[in-house]
Amino acid sequence: MNIEKTSFGGLLLHTSQGNFAVNAGGSMADMETCFRLRDQPLRGLILTSEHVHRSRNAAAFANRFGIPVLISTAAWAVLGEHLDRPVLFSPPGTVDFEGLSVEFHFLRYDSIDPVYLIVRDRENTIGIVPDGKLTAHSAEPLRHCSAICLDNRPHLLPGIPSALKRRLLSVTNTAEEIDRLFPDTANVLL
Numbered sequence: 001m002n003i004e005k006t007s008f009g010g011l012l013l014h015t016s017q018g019n020f021a022v023n024a025g026g027s028m029a030d031m032e033t034c035f036r037l038r039d040q041p042l043r044g045l046i047l048t049s050e051h052v053h054r055s056r057n058a059a060a061f062a063n064r065f066g067i068p069v070l071i072s073t074a075a076w077a078v079l080g081e082h083l084d085r086p087v088l089f090s091p092p093g094t095v096d097f098e099g100l101s102v103e104f105h106f107l108r109y110d111s112i113d114p115v116y117l118i119v120r121d122r123e124n125t126i127g128i129v130p131d132g133k134l135t136a137h138s139a140e141p142l143r144h145c146s147a148i149c150l151d152n153r154p155h156l157l158p159g160i161p162s163a164l165k166r167r168l169l170s171v172t173n174t175a176e177e178i179d180r181l182f183p184d185t186a187n188v189l190l
Contacts, residue, residue, distance in 0.1 A: 001124040003149050006034050011128065011151065015121040017099035018043035022117070023130050025056035028064075036065065043098045044087075047071045048115050048130050059083050070097045072104075072115070091115045105141055107132040118145060133171050139181045148188045150178065 002014040010024025012034065019042045021035055035042040045062055047055050047069060055075075059082065062069045068085040076086055089095045091104035092115075103118040107129070116129040118141060127142040128149045134142075142148050150173075156165055173181070182188050 001119070001121055001126050001147075003126065003128075003147070005151075006030075008034075011130070011149065013119065013126070014040065015100060015119075016123050017121050020044050020046060020098070020100065020119075022046045022128055023048055023055070025058040028057055028061060031057060031061045035061075042067055044100075045069045046097070046102065046117065047075060048104075048117065049075055068098060070095060070102060103141070105138065107134055107138045116142075118142070131172075133173055134177075134181055136181065143182070148182065150188060 001016070004012040004014065006012055006021075006024055006026065008024070008026030008030045010026065011022040012024065013020040013022060019035070019040050021042060021044075024031065024034070024045065025047075026034075042065075045058055045067055047058060049055070058069060061067070063082075063084045066085065068087050069083050070087045070089065071083070073088045073090050076083070076088060087095065087097055089104060092106055094101060094103045099121070101120040103120075104115045105118065107116055116127065116132065116134075118125060118127050124147070125145045126147045126149065127145040128151065129142070130151050156168065178188070
């Protein structure tokens with residue numbers, strides 16, 4: 001299983017079961033280029049939050065191409081968009097999604113269902129932390145993964161208001177915290 005970061009901020013998982021997009025909402029043209037023009041077709045979309053940078057156009061794209069979307073019941077209700085093929089979950093828990101085993105674990109963040117994923121195919125187990133702040137307790141299940149993708153680092157632009165900067169830093173992990181949580185960083189992808 002390999003992970004590829006898309007040009008518009010999502011992740012593309014290349015698995016033995018096909019390709020899966022995680023939080024990969026973007027423009028319809030970007031999504032089509034990234035997900036449709038591949039040797040291996042996109043099998044499903046996984047949305048971990050209702051935030052627009054994660055979900056923009058996901059419903060329209062999924063409906064147009066008949067792609068199932070794994071989404072929490074709460075996030076689906078907030079998005080207010082009609083999905084032709086929603087696969088709903090209520091975290092925490094495990095869902096079989098198009099041949100993948102997807103575990104949802106809670107963590108601290110500001111979305112309505114803040115979760116990270118542990119994804120298993122026939123060959124590998126990968127932890128994906130798209131947002132939020134891990135603690136020693138919440139990070140424990142990730143320690144058993146063959147790889148961990150930490151996509152929860154804030155991108156602080158110059159001139160960002162100090163109040164917003166403090167809020168972002170309060171719900172994400174610092175480099176020092178990551179080092180303490182995962183002392184063996186060989187399997188951690190940032």
